[in-house]
Structures are given as structure tokens and as C-alpha cells.
Amino acid sequence: MAERTHAGRRPLWLVLALVYGFLYIPIAVLVALSFNEGGLPTVWSGFSLKWYGSLAANKEILSAALNTLIVALVSTAIATLLGTLLALGIEMRRRHGRALEALIFAPMIIPDIVLAIALLSFFSMLNVTMGLHTIVLAHVVFNLAFVCSVVRARLKSFDWSIVEASSDLGASAITTFRRVTLPVLLPAVIAGALLAFTLSVDEFIIAYFTAGAGRASTTLPMQIYSMIRFGITPEINALATIVMAVSIAALTLSQRLNRTVAP
Amino acid sequence: MSDPKTLLSIDNVSKSFGSVLAVDRVCLDIRENEFFALLGPSGCGKTTLLRVLAGFEAPSGGRLLLDGKDIASIPPNRRPVNLMFQSYALFPHMTVRANISYGLEMEKLPAAEIRRRVDEMIATTQLSELADRKPEQLSGGQKQRVALARALVKKPRVLLLDEPLGALDKKLRGAMQLELKRLQDEVGITFIIVTHDQEEALVMADRMAVLKDGGLLQCDTPHEIYEHPADRFVADFIGVMNFCPGRAAIDGVVSAGGTLVKGSPPSGMANGKAAIAAVRPERVLLFPAEDIVNRTSGKVVALAYHGLDLQLHIQTPLSEKPFLVRVTADAADRRPIGVGDAVEIGWSAVDTRIFED
Numbered sequence: 001m002a003e004r005t006h007a008g009r010r011p012l013w014l015v016l017a018l019v020y021g022f023l024y025i026p027i028a029v030l031v032a033l034s035f036n037e038g039g040l041p042t043v044w045s046g047f048s049l050k051w052y053g054s055l056a057a058n059k060e061i062l063s064a065a066l067n068t069l070i071v072a073l074v075s076t077a078i079a080t081l082l083g084t085l086l087a088l089g090i091e092m093r094r095r096h097g098r099a100l101e102a103l104i105f106a107p108m109i110i111p112d113i114v115l116a117i118a119l120l121s122f123f124s125m126l127n128v129t130m131g132l133h134t135i136v137l138a139h140v141v142f143n144l145a146f147v148c149s150v151v152r153a154r155l156k157s158f159d160w161s162i163v164e165a166s167s168d169l170g171a172s173a174i175t176t177f178r179r180v181t182l183p184v185l186l187p188a189v190i191a192g193a194l195l196a197f198t199l200s201v202d203e204f205i206i207a208y209f210t211a212g213a214g215r216a217s218t219t220l221p222m223q224i225y226s227m228i229r230f231g232i233t234p235e236i237n238a239l240a241t242i243v244m245a246v247s248i249a250a251l252t253l254s255q256r257l258n259r260t261v262a263p
Numbered sequence: 264m265s266d267p268k269t270l271l272s273i274d275n276v277s278k279s280f281g282s283v284l285a286v287d288r289v290c291l292d293i294r295e296n297e298f299f300a301l302l303g304p305s306g307c308g309k310t311t312l313l314r315v316l317a318g319f320e321a322p323s324g325g326r327l328l329l330d331g332k333d334i335a336s337i338p339p340n341r342r343p344v345n346l347m348f349q350s351y352a353l354f355p356h357m358t359v360r361a362n363i364s365y366g367l368e369m370e371k372l373p374a375a376e377i378r379r380r381v382d383e384m385i386a387t388t389q390l391s392e393l394a395d396r397k398p399e400q401l402s403g404g405q406k407q408r409v410a411l412a413r414a415l416v417k418k419p420r421v422l423l424l425d426e427p428l429g430a431l432d433k434k435l436r437g438a439m440q441l442e443l444k445r446l447q448d449e450v451g452i453t454f455i456i457v458t459h460d461q462e463e464a465l466v467m468a469d470r471m472a473v474l475k476d477g478g479l480l481q482c483d484t485p486h487e488i489y490e491h492p493a494d495r496f497v498a499d500f501i502g503v504m505n506f507c508p509g510r511a512a513i514d515g516v517v518s519a520g521g522t523l524v525k526g527s528p529p530s531g532m533a534n535g536k537a538a539i540a541a542v543r544p545e546r547v548l549l550f551p552a553e554d555i556v557n558r559t560s561g562k563v564v565a566l567a568y569h570g571l572d573l574q575l576h577i578q579t580p581l582s583e584k585p586f587l588v589r590v591t592a593d594a595a596d597r598r599p600i601g602v603g604d605a606v607e608i609g610w611s612a613v614d615t616r617i618f619e620d
Binding site: 159162168169 | 317318319338339340341345346348350352353354355356365366369370413414417
């Protein structure tokens with residue numbers, strides 16, 4: 001009886017394997033090829049780190065990586081500060097927060113391409129010279145929404161009476177924020193920041209639209225895109241592997257932090 | 264209370280939220296070193312009143328005088344009043360010791376003094392072994408002690424306690440009631456406790472106030488309130504009461520069946536007015552002696568065994584609801600009674616209370 005049940009489940013396992021294969025085999029191939037000695041995607045000619053070495057020597061890639069790092073760090077910092085304050089504001093004034101709440105999630109739902117066009121028109125309308133600073137601002141727009149939603153999720157289970165308790169024990173509003181509210185929310189704030197950082201690092205469309213002319217403000221995804229026009233090289237595979245490793249590390253950390261704060 | 268000096272005067276205080284009047288012109292004088300209870304059913308405004316005293320809500324009207332000075336406009340962080348929260352509201356990221364010293368750090372006291380006072384309070388509340396734990400590692404009773412210690416260490420003029428024992432199980436609650444009383448004696452601070460549990464108020468309070476719909480019904484010692492409730496609601500809310508509805512007469516209440524329940528109506532109660540006679544179960548006698556004036560016969564409809572006593576539900580012509588009568592285990596053994604038995608019950612006229620109905 002048990003065996004038949006097991007046999008009956010076999011097609012399901014097969015489907016599962018196919019789905020996971022579809023998701024992960026291309027990534028696995030990409031990672032494997034980044035360590036391939038020869039440059040051909042069809043022939044495995046031995047393990048090598050030489051493509052990672054050639055990445056490190058590529059000035060264009062390094063400058064794009066630096067740009068990405070700047071955009072990600074600055075937009076994350078701004079989005080984390082504003083997103084946390086916004087989450088607090090919405091939760092504290094829940095009654096008036098409904099409309100605010102819906103509006104803040106719009107950047108998460110609106111297709112990136114729409115947001116990209118909107119931001120491009122906005123910046124040109126204001127006659128802003130575009131560059132890294134406009135990418136930063138554009139990334140703040142959607143990162144803000146993500147940080148806000150992570151912090152708000154934490155605030156749902158936040159015991160507001162500890163804020164009153166702090167005040168009752170003699171603390172001013174600022175002291176209460178510094179010594180009670182922020183430390184209790186900190187894991188969620190950091191988790192939100194890591195998520196924002198990850199999203200910013202591999203964001204392409206919005207950055208592409210708001211980077212302006214010239215190569216000075218090329219980010220890593222834009223750089224990869226321009227390199228791909230001449231075919232996929234093992235260098236790109238290596239670069240993609242690094243980007244993926246950074247993203248996975250940040251996301252894992254973010255989720256772990258989010259789990260530790262859940263009461 | 265050896266010193267009946269008024270410490271906190273709640274003078275005609277009201278609090279409304281929009282069109283809802285949560286506290287309605289309450290006047291109370293709380294005395295120095297008193298254990299005072301605010302008692303009422305949920306929604307009676309007792310917690311709102313407590314929050315007004317703590318400073319989290321501004322009164323819509325009236326004055327709050329502490330040592331004769333109006334404190335209504337002083338924010339909570341500068342009031343010499345502390346609140347112990349119902350949820351305890353311990354800081355989850357701080358140890359027990361850090362929780363307790365927080366309030367003293369806010370007063371910017373010298374580190375040595377903070378240390379001394381925190382140590383002292385940890386010893387008083389028997390938390391020495393737990394001082395380095397985080398709140399999540401504590402049981403409900405331990406959290407309650409930390410919350411108490413955190414508020415008491417500041418030596419407030421008044422300590423407010425919002426349903427402090429609500430989250431504890433029944434046995435622990437009994438022990439903590441005595442513990443709270445002992446602590447209050449030891450630290451010599453005025454306690455104002457909010458509770459919906461009338462038994463808790465009776466056990467702990469020196470004096471208590473009964474609230475309903477935001478208004479004050481009665482303020483007195485537990486004994487006075489139990490023995491002489493101000494109205495029908497208080498009589499029903501505090502303890503258990505048997506009621507016989509009817510019409511007021513000069514010397515009692517004439518029940519619906521025409522029997523006169525003897526007692527003294529409150530002065531000014533007009534004859535023939537709807538009134539209700541009431542008597543506590545422990546004042547009702549089974550098979551009363553000849554000289555007991557109020558007597559009726561009835562039938563036992565239910566029995567409830569409580570160990571210490573036996574509670575009989577006796578249907579009589581005096582009321583629709585059966586009378587509740589308590590018989591000691593000892594008496595019940597001497598004269599066994601079962602469901603369906605016909606019995607006679609009675610009580611003295613002095614034990615009858617009469618209220619407007």
C-alpha cells in the first residue's frame with residue numbers, strides 16, 4: 001500500500017525535478033563556464049580562475065563595479081533612513097495611513113520600464129543633468145518602498161507599550177527612539193537595507209534610462225549588457241557569478257535577520 | 264491608614280474621545296501610602312482614568328492635583344508617577360538589570376547611586392538570579408516582578424498598576440496579591456491599581472472605587488462596599504447577591520408574589536416605587552430559627568460542591584432566579600441535602616439591603 005502511494009507520487013517528483021532543473025541548470029552552467037580554462041562554451045578544458053583575473057584587469061568593468069557600489073550604497077542609505085521613518089509614520093498614524101500605504105507600494109508594483117520612463121521624463125523636464133546622482137535618486141524611489149515594507153512587517157508585531165513605558169520612565173521622545181524603538185527595530189532595518197542593496201546592485205532598466213549620455217555613469221548590469229553585444233564571454237560569466245554570490249549573501253543575511261526579529 | 268493626608272486629588276476629571284465620554288466627572292481623593300483600587304467592568308473607563316493619571320491622555324476637563332499642584336499639563340516623562348503596564352512592556356533588547364536601571368539613568372543620577380538602588384530593588388523583588396536574563400527568558404510571574412521593580416525603583420509618588428495580575432494563572436495570582444501588598448507596605452508608595460476582578464480589589468485594596476460607564480458609583484473601604492453597596496449595580500458587581508424585586512414599603516420590599524421582605528429602605532425612597540431587596544448568600548440561613556423574620560420555603564434545584572462549602576440553588580416564590588445559599592461542609596455533613604428536597608430559608612432584617620430598581 002505504501003509502495004503504491006510512493007509509485008503514484010513518482011510523476012510529481014519528476015515534474016518537481018524538471019521545474020528546478022529549468023530554474024537552476026542555466027545558472028549552474030554559467031557558474032561552471034566561468035571556471036572553464038578555454039573560452040569555448042561547448043568544451044570543458046579544465047578548471048581555471050583566469051577569467052576572474054582578466055576581470056580584475058579590465059578598467060571598464062572595474063569602473064562600472066565602482067559605480068554600482070556607489071549607487072547601491074548611497075541609494076540604500078537614503079532609502080533605509082526614509083523608508084524606516086515612513087514605516088514608523090504610517091504605523092503610528094494608522095487611521096490616516098491607508099492612502100499613504102497604497103501609494104508607497106506603487107513603485108514595487110509598477111513595471112520597471114514604466115517607472116524608468118517616468119523618471120527619465122521627470123529628470124528631463126527639470127533639466128537635470130543625468131549621471132550617477134540621478135540613478136541614485138531613481139533607485140531610492142523603489143528601494144524606499146521595499147525598506148518600508150520590511151520595517152512595517154516588523155512593526156505589525158511591535159509592542160508600542162514599550163515606547164510609552166520609556167516615556168513613563170522619564171525618557172524624552174528622542175531618547176526613546178535612540179534607546180528603545182531603534183534597537184528593537186534594528187534587525188528589520190538592516191534586513192530592509194540588505195534587500196535594497198541587492199535590488200540596486202542588479203537593477204538594469206531604470207539605471208539604463210536615468211544614467212544619461214556617456215560612459216561615465218555606466219553600472220555593472222549596463223556594462224554586462226554592452227559586453228554581451230559582442231557575444232557571451234567567460235569574463236561575463238565570471239562577473240555574473242560574482243554579482244550572484246553577492247546578491248545571495250546579502251539576501252540570506254537579510255532573511256536570517258528578519259527571522260531573528262520575529263517574536 | 265495612620266496618615267489620612269490626601270496625596271492625589273482627582274477633581275471632576277473627564278475624558279472624551281470624540282463623542283464618547285470615557286471618564287465622566289470623576290472626583291476621588293487618594294491618600295498618602297494607600298493601596299487604592301479602581302474597579303469596574305471592561306469599558307467602564309478605569310484604564311482611561313489610569314492613563315490620564317500617567318499622562319498619556321490629557322483630561323478633557325477637571326484638575327489633577329498632586330500634593331496640591333496641578334499636574335494635568337506635565338508630560339508623562341516628567342511626572343513623579345509611574346505606570347506598570349498590563350503587558351509589562353519590558354524592553355526586549357535589555358537584560359532585567361538594564362530594564363530596571365533605565366528609569367534611573369533617565370534621571371541622570373550618579374552611576375554608583377543607580378547601581379546601589381538597582382541592586383536594592385533586585386533584592387527586594389527577589390530577582391538576583393535573573394538579573395542578566397532577557398525578558399523572553401522569563402515566566403509571566405517573573406516578568407511581572409521585573410515590571411514592578413522597574414517602576415518602583417524610581418520611587419514615584421504614585422505607582423499606577425494596570426491589571427497587574429491579569430496575565431497570571433489563578434494560583435500564582437493569589438500569591439502575587441499578597442506579594443504586592445507586602446511590597447507596597449515595604450516601599451511605602453501609594454498604589455493605584457486598576458482591575459476588573461472584584462475579588463482582587465477586595466483582597467488588596469485599602470479603599471476602592473467602583474466605576475461604570477465612566478462615572479464613579481461608590482468609593483469606600485472594601486468592607487463598606489461589600490456590606491453597604493451604593494446601588495444595585497455595585498451590589499451585583501461585588502461578590503454574589505440574591506435579589507428579590509418588588510415595590511418599596513415602609514419596612515421593606517413587597518415582592519411580586521405579595522410577600523414582605525423586611526429591611527430598612529434607604530431614606531427618601533417613596534412607597535410603592537419599584538425596588539429590589541438583596542441579601543448575601545452567606546447571610547441566608549438554611550432551616551432558620553423561629554425569630555428570623557424573613558423566611559420562605561423553596562426547593563433545591565442545583566448543588567455545587569466547592570470543597571470548603573456547598574452552594575445550594577433554591578427556587579423560592581420571592582424571585583425568578585434561584586436563591587444562592589452557602590452551607591459549610593460541616594453543616595452539610597450533619598444534615599445531607601439533595602436536589603429536589605424542600606427546604607426553608609431565612610435571614611434577618613438587618614441583612615436585607617434595599618435599592619431602587
